[in-house]
Amino acid sequence: MKNLSIQWKIAFLTSVYILIILVGSILFAVANFEKNLLKEREKNTVKSIVNIIESYKDFFIVRNLEKIDEMVKTISSLESIDEVVVLDIDGRIIGHSDIGNLGKFSRELLDKFGQKKEAFLEKNKNLIKYFYPVTVETTPIGYVVTSYDREILKASVDFDILKIAIQTLSISFFVIFASFIGTFVISGIMIRPIKVLKDKIVNLASNIDKPLKVEKVFKPKLSKECTKGISEECWLSSENASKIMQELGELTLRECQNCPKYKNSVSGEIEELTYSFYMMTASLQDYLKKLEEAYKERETLNCLASMGEMSAKIAHEIKNALYAIGNAADYMRRNVNNPLVKEFSTVIRNEVNRLNEITVSFLNFSKLIEPKFEYHNLNSVIEESIKLLEDDFKNENIQLQLELDTNIPKIKFDKNLFKQIILNLAINALDTLREKKEPPKVFKIQTKLIEKQNSKIIRITFEDSGTGIPEEIKDKIFKPFFSTKTKGTGLGLPIVYKIVYSHGWSINLDSNNKGTRFIIEIKLNSN
Amino acid sequence: MVERSSILFLILFYKLSYAFTLAILSAGNPVQEYKRFKNLSEYLAKRINEPVELKIIAKVDQLLYLYEKEQIDMSITCPIVYFELKDRGFDINAVAVIKINGQILESGVIVVRKDSDIKTVKDLKDKRVTLGSSICASNCVMPLYVLSKEGITYEDIPDLWSSGSDKAAILAVIAGLADAAGVKEESALKFLDKGIKILAKSPYVPRYVVNLSTNLPKRKFRKIVKSLYHLNDEKTLKRLGIDAFVPPPAGLFDILKDYKSILNQYPMLK
Numbered sequence: 001m002k003n004l005s006i007q008w009k010i011a012f013l014t015s016v017y018i019l020i021i022l023v024g025s026i027l028f029a030v031a032n033f034e035k036n037l038l039k040e041r042e043k044n045t046v047k048s049i050v051n052i053i054e055s056y057k058d059f060f061i062v063r064n065l066e067k068i069d070e071m072v073k074t075i076s077s078l079e080s081i082d083e084v085v086v087l088d089i090d091g092r093i094i095g096h097s098d099i100g101n102l103g104k105f106s107r108e109l110l111d112k113f114g115q116k117k118e119a120f121l122e123k124n125k126n127l128i129k130y131f132y133p134v135t136v137e138t139t140p141i142g143y144v145v146t147s148y149d150r151e152i153l154k155a156s157v158d159f160d161i162l163k164i165a166i167q168t169l170s171i172s173f174f175v176i177f178a179s180f181i182g183t184f185v186i187s188g189i190m191i192r193p194i195k196v197l198k199d200k201i202v203n204l205a206s207n208i209d210k211p212l213k214v215e216k217v218f219k220p221k222l223s224k225e226c227t228k229g230i231s232e233e234c235w236l237s238s239e240n241a242s243k244i245m246q247e248l249g250e251l252t253l254r255e256c257q258n259c260p261k262y263k264n265s266v267s268g269e270i271e272e273l274t275y276s277f278y279m280m281t282a283s284l285q286d287y288l289k290k291l292e293e294a295y296k297e298r299e300t301l302n303c304l305a306s307m308g309e310m311s312a313k314i315a316h317e318i319k320n321a322l323y324a325i326g327n328a329a330d331y332m333r334r335n336v337n338n339p340l341v342k343e344f345s346t347v348i349r350n351e352v353n354r355l356n357e358i359t360v361s362f363l364n365f366s367k368l369i370e371p372k373f374e375y376h377n378l379n380s381v382i383e384e385s386i387k388l389l390e391d392d393f394k395n396e397n398i399q400l401q402l403e404l405d406t407n408i409p410k411i412k413f414d415k416n417l418f419k420q421i422i423l424n425l426a427i428n429a430l431d432t433l434r435e436k437k438e439p440p441k442v443f444k445i446q447t448k449l450i451e452k453q454n455s456k457i458i459r460i461t462f463e464d465s466g467t468g469i470p471e472e473i474k475d476k477i478f479k480p481f482f483s484t485k486t487k488g489t490g491l492g493l494p495i496v497y498k499i500v501y502s503h504g505w506s507i508n509l510d511s512n513n514k515g516t517r518f519i520i521e522i523k524l525n526s527n
Numbered sequence: 528m529v530e531r532s533s534i535l536f537l538i539l540f541y542k543l544s545y546a547f548t549l550a551i552l553s554a555g556n557p558v559q560e561y562k563r564f565k566n567l568s569e570y571l572a573k574r575i576n577e578p579v580e581l582k583i584i585a586k587v588d589q590l591l592y593l594y595e596k597e598q599i600d601m602s603i604t605c606p607i608v609y610f611e612l613k614d615r616g617f618d619i620n621a622v623a624v625i626k627i628n629g630q631i632l633e634s635g636v637i638v639v640r641k642d643s644d645i646k647t648v649k650d651l652k653d654k655r656v657t658l659g660s661s662i663c664a665s666n667c668v669m670p671l672y673v674l675s676k677e678g679i680t681y682e683d684i685p686d687l688w689s690s691g692s693d694k695a696a697i698l699a700v701i702a703g704l705a706d707a708a709g710v711k712e713e714s715a716l717k718f719l720d721k722g723i724k725i726l727a728k729s730p731y732v733p734r735y736v737v738n739l740s741t742n743l744p745k746r747k748f749r750k751i752v753k754s755l756y757h758l759n760d761e762k763t764l765k766r767l768g769i770d771a772f773v774p775p776p777a778g779l780f781d782i783l784k785d786y787k788s789i790l791n792q793y794p795m796l797k
Binding site: 095 | 691692694695698699701703704718721
């Protein structure tokens with residue numbers, strides 16, 4: 001039983017249930033039926049005896065013994081009749097089941113009739129004697145004593161009931177067989193979606209990373225509007241349900257289940273279960289994606305942490321050495337009048353300075369960033385920071401555009417660190433556009449207050465019209481020491497990332513061959 | 528012209544309305560008797576190629592009345608009735624007798640209880656005697672014939688009645704309602720082991736006689752007689768409950784010629 005499928009279990013248990021009900025009903029009916037039928041049969045037997053006697057009454061008067069014998073035989077032919085005795089008024093037997101008894105006198109039977117003018121029964125265990133006085137008006141013209149065996153009558157009733165029971169049982173077995181087939185088919189139809197779900201769940205484990213595939217959800221009668229406002233179109237009324245659900249991710253499970261439209265349009269538990277599965281899968285995939293991102297982020301941070309630690313040690317040692325080399329080079333330039341020595345000592349000094357700069361950058365990068373949060377106007381800090389590079393942009397004929405949303409409120413952030421972000425991204429754009437020979441050469445900073453998923457967000461976009469970042473290095477640009485520039489340290493964007501992360505913001509890259517956009521999003525609630 | 532048409536119409540009407548009538552005198556169950564003799568009427572209808580109307584008659588008086596009205600062409604009766612019909616001058620001939628169980632004759636017997644103290648017919652004086660039937664030779668006239676031969680008359684037996692059937696008469700004897708019963712020998716034989724014995728037996732008389740109207744066209748008369756003798760279809764005979772119709776041998780009815788003198792001794796039965 002344990003190993004049977006639900007379909008078999010339902011069919012089997014339903015059939016057993018019907019069997020119990022039917023057999024129980026039949027047994028109950030039979031038990032009651034036997035009693036009533038026996039009573040009825042006894043009543044009918046007596047009634048038949050009376051009818052037969054009454055129809056032969058005339059022959060008592062004319063003493064037609066042939067007819068009386070015919071009457072005896074007719075009564076004897078009734079079920080369970082054991083003996084029929086017909087007496088005349090003197091007690092002489094004028095009719096009997098056994099002709100040999102004719103002519104005998106039965107005073108005993110005559111005495112039992114006595115003065116009784118009504119019929120009566122005499123019971124002796126199972127043998128019942130029915131005494132019937134044949135009268136004309138009130139005058140007796142003869143007597144009939146009929147004996148019948150109640151056991152024979154009962155056996156006859158039992159046999160009849162058995163016949164009925166067999167017929168009923170045959171019908172019952174047919175009903176059970178039909179119900180088994182019916183239940184098997186119906187349960188098969190009802191369970192099919194559950195089986196499909198089961199298969200999907202089994203497949204889900206090995207194919208969780210594959211795109212969600214939703215089957216047969218499209219409900220054309222529903223409006224396309226998402227009443228919850230979480231997507232452009234409601235997936236229930238869209239032919240593109242898979243895509244919408246995948247984009248919504250965990251929101252489907254959180255929002256759609258509480259949506260009145262969903263509640264009204266989903267019919268039946270099976271459909272609800274199926275849709276819940278799809279929503280759960282979408283949510284699960286969403287969570288997995290986020291988990292993977294978090295894991296990558298953690299790896300990056302681990303890498304950064306270890307690099308920072310290492311770079312701090314190296315930078316410290318290098319810095320000491322550079323200090324000594326730089327001083328030595330200065331000494332030689334001042335005290336040796338050889339022009340060649342002076343020239344080389346200058347080269348040494350410059351390279352020491354460059355190395356020192358790099359070392360400082362390493363040291364800065366490796367330091368733990370602890371932002372000092374204060375209320376500032378974001379737009380003012382951007383304008384203030386970009387002013388420092390205005391001349392550089394001008395010199396390179398790069399058009400600088402600022403589109404700053406005045407609705408942005410003051411928020412808490414570290415002004416200096418934010419300046420660092422702006423300068424690093426602006427310098428990167430400057431370097432990129434400097435190398436570009438063909439116009440347009442534009443660098444645009446845009447701020448905008450937007451609403452996304454019921455949250456207010458400040459979006460800061462740094463956009464250049466450069467040649468873009470090749471697809472294969474997009475994943476590496478935020479990693480330390482990765483640089484495409486000949487003189488770059490490879491720490492500009494990692495520092496930007498580190499500052500953004502330290503503020504609890506997010507940064508995204510969008511780049512193609514027409515330019516690059518860095519988008520920083522600040523959730524207002526997060527501050 | 529009109530007269531000729533009228534005559535033709537009357538002939539046609541007669542032809543259409545006329546049916547050969549077969550009457551059966553029987554005191555048995557009318558339905559059973561009708562079923563039984565329907566086979567004969569259908570057989571005859573086929574042979575004479577005209578409809579045969581079957582009439583089951585329970586009383587002799589009714590049969591006589593129909594004969595008077597010339598509404599019977601053929602009848603099957605007991606020999607006594609045949610004599611009565613002849614005596615009344617109806618134009619009939621006994622063309623056949625019925626053979627049953629290989630016999631065309633039967634006799635009447637007087638039965639008493641086995642334990643009865645009646646040893647001879649003469650002992651029946653002042654006893655209660657019942658008869659099987661009041662219309663048949665063997666179970667009425669022949670038992671009386673036995674009594675009359677022994678000199679016992681109506682006055683000797685004040686309590687004499689007809690039980691209606693042989694069985695009723697025999698059962699009356701067994702039950703002690705009668706001291707003796709005059710019945711057919713065949714009927715008595717069935718009850719010999721049920722407590723009765725045969726006291727006396729009469730001479731043999733024909734069982735049943737087929738009476739055919741001599742007013743019928745000769746050709747038709749001959750055809751019917753021939754048809755009766757030639758009835759050998761087992762199925763029909765079985766349904767009729769007979770072996771065959773056979774020509775009556777000469778002198779077969781002699782014993783019954785004085786039936787009236789016998790019945791005269793028993794005016795109540797007459």
